[in-house]
Amino acid sequence: MRALVSRINRELAATPRPSLALKSLGSRFSHHHHDSPTKKEKKSSYILGPDLPDIWSPPRSTPPCPPPSQTPVDFELIPTIIDGKSIADEIRSGIVKEVYQMKESISKVPGLAVVLVGQRRDSQTYVRHKIKACQEVGIRSLTAELPDDCPEDEVVNTVSSFNEDPSIHGILVQLPLPQVISLTILEPLFIPCAAKACIELLLRSGVDLKGKNVAVIGRSKVVGLPLSLLLQRHHATVSIIHAFTKNPEDITRGADIVISAAGVANLVRGSWLKKGTIVIDVGTNPIEDPSSEHGYYLSGDVCYEEALQVVSAITPVPGGVGPVTIAVLLSNTLDSAKRAYGLS
Amino acid sequence: MRALVSRINRELAATPRPSLALKSLGSRFSHHHHDSPTKKEKKSSYILGPDLPDIWSPPRSTPPCPPPSQTPVDFELIPTIIDGKSIADEIRSGIVKEVYQMKESISKVPGLAVVLVGQRRDSQTYVRHKIKACQEVGIRSLTAELPDDCPEDEVVNTVSSFNEDPSIHGILVQLPLPQVISLTILEPLFIPCAAKACIELLLRSGVDLKGKNVAVIGRSKVVGLPLSLLLQRHHATVSIIHAFTKNPEDITRGADIVISAAGVANLVRGSWLKKGTIVIDVGTNPIEDPSSEHGYYLSGDVCYEEALQVVSAITPVPGGVGPVTIAVLLSNTLDSAKRAYGLS
Numbered sequence: 001m002r003a004l005v006s007r008i009n010r011e012l013a014a015t016p017r018p019s020l021a022l023k024s025l026g027s028r029f030s031h032h033h034h035d036s037p038t039k040k041e042k043k044s045s046y047i048l049g050p051d052l053p054d055i056w057s058p059p060r061s062t063p064p065c066p067p068p069s070q071t072p073v074d075f076e077l078i079p080t081i082i083d084g085k086s087i088a089d090e091i092r093s094g095i096v097k098e099v100y101q102m103k104e105s106i107s108k109v110p111g112l113a114v115v116l117v118g119q120r121r122d123s124q125t126y127v128r129h130k131i132k133a134c135q136e137v138g139i140r141s142l143t144a145e146l147p148d149d150c151p152e153d154e155v156v157n158t159v160s161s162f163n164e165d166p167s168i169h170g171i172l173v174q175l176p177l178p179q180v181i182s183l184t185i186l187e188p189l190f191i192p193c194a195a196k197a198c199i200e201l202l203l204r205s206g207v208d209l210k211g212k213n214v215a216v217i218g219r220s221k222v223v224g225l226p227l228s229l230l231l232q233r234h235h236a237t238v239s240i241i242h243a244f245t246k247n248p249e250d251i252t253r254g255a256d257i258v259i260s261a262a263g264v265a266n267l268v269r270g271s272w273l274k275k276g277t278i279v280i281d282v283g284t285n286p287i288e289d290p291s292s293e294h295g296y297y298l299s300g301d302v303c304y305e306e307a308l309q310v311v312s313a314i315t316p317v318p319g320g321v322g323p324v325t326i327a328v329l330l331s332n333t334l335d336s337a338k339r340a341y342g343l344s
Numbered sequence: 345m346r347a348l349v350s351r352i353n354r355e356l357a358a359t360p361r362p363s364l365a366l367k368s369l370g371s372r373f374s375h376h377h378h379d380s381p382t383k384k385e386k387k388s389s390y391i392l393g394p395d396l397p398d399i400w401s402p403p404r405s406t407p408p409c410p411p412p413s414q415t416p417v418d419f420e421l422i423p424t425i426i427d428g429k430s431i432a433d434e435i436r437s438g439i440v441k442e443v444y445q446m447k448e449s450i451s452k453v454p455g456l457a458v459v460l461v462g463q464r465r466d467s468q469t470y471v472r473h474k475i476k477a478c479q480e481v482g483i484r485s486l487t488a489e490l491p492d493d494c495p496e497d498e499v500v501n502t503v504s505s506f507n508e509d510p511s512i513h514g515i516l517v518q519l520p521l522p523q524v525i526s527l528t529i530l531e532p533l534f535i536p537c538a539a540k541a542c543i544e545l546l547l548r549s550g551v552d553l554k555g556k557n558v559a560v561i562g563r564s565k566v567v568g569l570p571l572s573l574l575l576q577r578h579h580a581t582v583s584i585i586h587a588f589t590k591n592p593e594d595i596t597r598g599a600d601i602v603i604s605a606a607g608v609a610n611l612v613r614g615s616w617l618k619k620g621t622i623v624i625d626v627g628t629n630p631i632e633d634p635s636s637e638h639g640y641y642l643s644g645d646v647c648y649e650e651a652l653q654v655v656s657a658i659t660p661v662p663g664g665v666g667p668v669t670i671a672v673l674l675s676n677t678l679d680s681a682k683r684a685y686g687l688s
Contacts, residue, residue, distance in 0.1 A: 213590070235396070
């Protein structure tokens with residue numbers, strides 16, 4: 001009998017749009033409707049239900065967040081800019097080595113399938129980045145492109161057939177899917193990539209999480225919720241802030257580490273942070289800007305220039321959580337392949 | 345094909361010992377070893393892993409917690425003693441009605457199987473209480489008693505055969521099991537009874553959880569962890585305190601509601617609580633007392649007499665969370681039966 005296990009791997013890409021990666025050994029898709037939590041609770045009592053609804057009110061502080069690099073840094077405290085690219089490189093160089101060894105010893109390489117539904121240009125760009133990242137470490141990648149009006153069944157069938165393919169060890173469904181399609185996946189065997197990326201960034205920057213007070217802003221199933229559980233595994237004391245939290249500033253000001261994954265540009269102001277805190281900014285919010293090449297630039301959840309005056313370390317956007325998330329996607333695909341081939 | 349769903353129902357009894365109730369449609373047992381979290385994380389990446397290790401240091405405050413009823417209550421603030429028995433009665437009277445209706449309409453009643461391994465006298469007592477509770481609401485119960493040295497296989501087989509029995513809608517494995525046996529269950533479909541009992545106690549006492557700051561003390565899979573997720577579904581802002589938390593008092597003093605499930609007698613002192621806070625005490629810690637009938641009495645995690653001076657409402661131990669937990673067990677069994685028989 002087939003193992004009743006599904007391998008799943010959700011990922012928030014280095015982009016304003018999360019992506020979903022999974023490798024399922026059993027069919028575990030179901031339709032997903034956003035019920036009110038109470039209603040949902042009656043229908044299904046899974047501990048990890050659907051994302052809870054969060055509409056964040058506009059940032060309360062009135063003065064606008066200064067644009068990057070216009071405020072002088074307080075040189076009493078020179079903050080560390082946590083370099084996501086170099087941490088990603090560190091992870092990827094380990095992957096390159098392991099993929100090479102796998103190829104030498106059993107003539108196999110890990111395989112990642114990417115499912116892209118529709119013609120969104122941003123999604124196409126992100127998929128291209130991921131395929132390139134696979135190529136760079138020797139992971140084989142396959143892409144299935146489906147039309148915008150593709151029925152949900154067809155997406156599921158595409159995923160299922162990748163799932164039957166023993167040379168594929170991870171399946172990534174690029175999000176957002178067209179509105180008509182929604183998938184709920186159960187039983188994650190892999191930790192969502194963006195959540196794991198936050199942990200990697202902290203640990204590889206030498207931060208000891210044990211006993212630290214961590215404020216996690218946002219409670220999505222892709223980042224906030226799994227992150228809060230991961231942080232607890234590292235014995236951090238976690239407070240989870242969401243749109244209904246009455247005094248988010250008070251909680252963040254008590255935190256040694258603030259991790260924001262709310263998806264609200266400049267939500268976290270300098271005044272929310274205590275001196276010497278560490279900030280991980282998962283937000284990648286597009287801000288319209290006619291003067292920039294693509295008509296927008298990316299802003300984090302944290303008002304970066306204000307935070308620089310206060311923090312001891314911070315991840316920039318872009319160049320922080322994003323590249324590490326992609327490295328974790330590659331790492332998860334490698335781990336899945338190792339498991340499939342019985343390698344330790 | 346059989347639905348890939350398992351029904352599970354964990355329960356912390358009205359006792360110092362948690363029990364486990366489950367109804368599984370598929371075999372989902374696996375061996376369970378307590379690895380270090382890091383090691384475990386490498387082996388399996390399930391979001392809800394095993395319980396994290398917590399050894400609480402002895403309470404920091406030096407003056408002993410006064411025994412019950414020796415300290416005069418501050419009559420400026422007369423606290424509400426949340427009566428678990430009457431809330432349990434409220435839940436149970438609804439169950440009685442529904443079981444009666446089920447019997448009238450389809451000539452079936454819900455069935456609960458209880459598995460008791462070994463000869464512990466306390467476990468025997470708790471099982472007797474649960475069977476009595478079933479009888480009182482018209483739920484049929486079956487008990488399997490297995491010897492102390494019973495191999496793990498036999499426990500699993502017993503559970504599996506109850507699982508095949510269509511007249512059984514819940515299976516409760518009384519904990520603790522003898523050391524050699526340990527079961528890990530995946531995919532809870534039911535919310536653990538004690539966690540749900542805390543929510544019931546609050547909601548049925550008229551507390552609106554939305555936006556409230558809640559400190560949860562303890563992060564076990566049976567209470568603290570699911571409770572923190574449930575509270576978030578009700579839009580509370582949750583901070584999870586555990587043995588590695590550096591400043592538990594500071595966090596609890598910021599909380600509108602404090603729920604303690606640490607299993608440490610008198611851990612939470614009056615000084616940990618802000619004026620007007622609400623306390624739910626899940627702890628049921630046996631304290632040796634030669635003068636009492638059974639040689640011990642039960643103490644909560646909260647120093648009750650000190651708390652009475654400060655809180656606006658509190659659950660006593662015993663008579664608080666315990667009876668409601670049993671009522672939730674009955675309610676879960678009823679819900680499972682309704683699902684099995686296609687009743688709404």
